[in-house]
Amino acid sequence: MPYINIKVTDEGLTKRQKQQLIAGATQLVVDILNKNPETTHVVIDEVPQDNWGVRGKQYSELNK
Incomplete structure (x- = not known):
């Protein structure tokens, strides 16, 4: 049973992008x-x- 954990910053990924990452x-x-x-x-x-x-x-400071 593989478990994959993807960590991203909270920069507004869309539901579609999340589905693409999962797939x-x-x-x-x-x-x-x-x-x-x-x-x-x-x-x-x-x-x-x-x-x-x-x-x-x-x-957050680098993205200003």
């Missing part, structure tokens, strides 16, 4: 690991930009 990640483990898509779980975590850091700074 694509599922297909990837089917194709590469020969896993059953019926038992493959995908979770998308949307992290507030204040809680995401890169290059020593909050992502």
Whole structure:
């Protein structure tokens, strides 16, 4: 039972984009690991930009 966790900043992903991520990640483990898509779980975590850091700074500050 694969479990895939995708973390993204909360920059307004659409429902369609989330569905595409879920479908694509599922297909990837089917194709590469020969896993059953019926038992493959995908979770998308949307992290507030204040809680995401890169290059020593909050992502929210870099996007100003």
